[in-house]
Amino acid sequence: MQRSEQGGNSRLSRRHLLTAGLAAGSSLALPSGSSRADTISQQMPWAPGEADNPTPVSGGGYQYLTHDEVAWLDAAVSRLIPKDELGPGAEELGVTLFIDRQLAGAYGRAERWYMGGPWGKGTDTQGYQSRMTPAQLYRVGIKAVDAYCRSEFGGKPFAELDAEQQDEVLGALEHGKAKLQQIDAKTFFKQLLLNTQEGYFADPLYGGNKDMAAWKMIGFPGARYDYRDFVSKHGQPYPLPPVSIYGRSEWIRKG
């Protein structure tokens, strides 16, 4: 079965054909889709060989982000999770690539989200009310933060600030102190921080957490599914190295 790697979730994307493009409230028409209503009778409809494995992110460069946006994100995620004596930071683990592939896929297009108007600002308890998809949010947000930086730091964009200044900017976004054009600073920061932590700690198949380094650093054994032998070993460190959904690099046959 062919699957696109975008969003890491192709079966869903297939189902999404059903609803893609249907802005809520805008239309009664249903799009045509490949998925069909199914009638199941007198059998368990299990089909061998249909396991819905995800397709890993492979090389091939960035799919959504521009060159400048990559530089911006490398700089930002390096401050959110920096490289230090404890282990690699978000940039080293491929979080920018992770974010790129997420934004290029179903998630970046907010395919699952309700994106119908009218649009209101809402209260804090009403959740996300931006009309922007994640992909749009990053595009507009990065530009707006750079504009903010240029006005605050003598014409320099975010990526050219020193680490201390970058932290100051990120803090101003986090607490809503920076006023950005077109976009709510807190909303953008929240999205950026969430996606950075996702990329850092998610299975490496999505492009971040390279070589499971974040898991090794904290002691998470990854995609194992049987700890029965170790349940009663209270207080003992788990002895086995982590494993990802597609194994470990040394398992891959060379040449």
Next chain:
Amino acid sequence: MATKLPTVDALLVGFGWTGAILGQELTDAGLNVLALERGGWRDTATDFATSFIQDELRFYYRHELFQEPARETLSFRNSTIEVALPMRQLGSFLPASGVGGAGIHWNGQNWRFLPSDFLTRSHNTERYGAAAIPDTMTVQDWGVTYDDLEPYYDRWEHLCGISGKAGNIKGQIQPGGNPFEGPRSRDFPNPPMEMTYGPTLFAQAARDIGLKPFPAPSANMSRAYTNPLGVQLGPCTYCGFCEKFGCGNYSKASPQTTILPVLLRKKNFTLKTECEVIKINLDSDKKRAVSVTYIDTQGEEYEQPAELIILSAFVLHNVHLLLLSGIGTPYDPNTGRGTLGKNYAYQIVSSVDVFYDDKILNPFIGAGALGMVVDEFNGDNFDHTNLGFIGGGYIACWNTNGRPIETHLVPDGTPKWGATWKKAVVENYLKSMSLATHGSVMSHRGNYLDLDPTYRDFLGRPLMRMTFDFTENEHKMSDFLTGKTTEIARALKAREIRSNPRKGHYDITPYQTTHNTGGAIMGSNPQESVLNRYLQHWDVSNLFVMGSSAFPQNAGYNPTGTVAALALWSANAIKTQYLKTPGPLVQP
């Protein structure tokens, strides 16, 4: 124009837990049963195999098994003075889509409610006086009692192979179990799960301060199990991917692992997937449901007639469909009149995190319902005199997971990012745990469900509008529970603790629980409820509504056990009474 299909005996709208239960029961009674499910087929080997299910990003953060707000969502506001806005992303609760419903991605924390939970108004009035229940609190008795439901709780626990330790068998208190539970006719079918370190430490600390901890009743198998239908479940492997995930190991009770292998093979049962029911059609005098209208993925519209119609979707969809179909009188919070949408409730949760220097807890060795619990402060298990609230909740040390995007506890005062945050995560990941409170929410006059005047779903139907906030009763109760939890946390003598009380308004953003209740409540008369004690609609006697939408208010336990017991109780009434003499089972 809708294509009209041949009549079936019984039609199920939604095919999760209650759909599976009713399908099994009604086919056993000889009826031809059709289930309509809006989502697709799901099975263990294809959709949650152990070769890929341990994927935190895909299944939790990208919501693969959950309802898509793009198709259906609701609008939300804290009170009637606000404008409701759509819930654009899932957050606070996670309804499912697809065969098995939320029964696939639940944790498996399976409880019975307390006998007094079914008598919220009369019990509290009797014990504390009428003043204990303010005018704004619209709590009611259920019209069904614990004793009525006990045989069905028992059947359900054996169907699912619940692992646990009885605390009360026929009135005899059992050491090591929950001494506060209602009397049960026999023990759980499986022994408790093996405990990991964190819950073991919690239980010791709770004992040290005079509490009676017990292993949580769990739908994760403590050993291989064959249920009364002959369906087999495998032993849980403690992989730590339960809630928000399907079980790849056939170790968590779900419709797929307990009922469907039998039900789907029956000659008198048919399931149609990817069919969205958009309306229930009544006859001209509105006393009888004649059919449903549904739409398939090609946009084709069908009318499916049935003698008996069972709503067995998630609580919110049951209520939404009744509202869209114009069945019953919508509740008006200003006058208190009308019953449909009334008494929407939820749960209130808080936590206290515990950080050790010297103890490796291995949080990733976990299971959805693996934990130790104390029940001293649930329901009316304690004297509420002068406390200023009714209700309560349990306090538990669950060891559900160490999935690192979601679970990386850091001490109080830690920044949310940067080098200091990273250091705190690294230092505490293996050596921290959380104690959780899980509290009841009483129903209140201003908390309700109705149709939104503005926002529409993908089919152009009005969204359902939720108006909900925690009230003083809930905040006082939750603060009380958080305080008790802090006492246990202190008794653990760890390096430090971090208290996370529930403050302020209800917020639809962070995940809390998928324990939404009410809106189509059961009760003893049609002036105060939508359904009678058998979950039969008061006005439309061939329409039954399953699910926690029937709860008049919410108790301090996870609802699935009670949802299932009510479904079995209702199915029994249909089989033994309704089918012999169709019509109202209770005269108003």
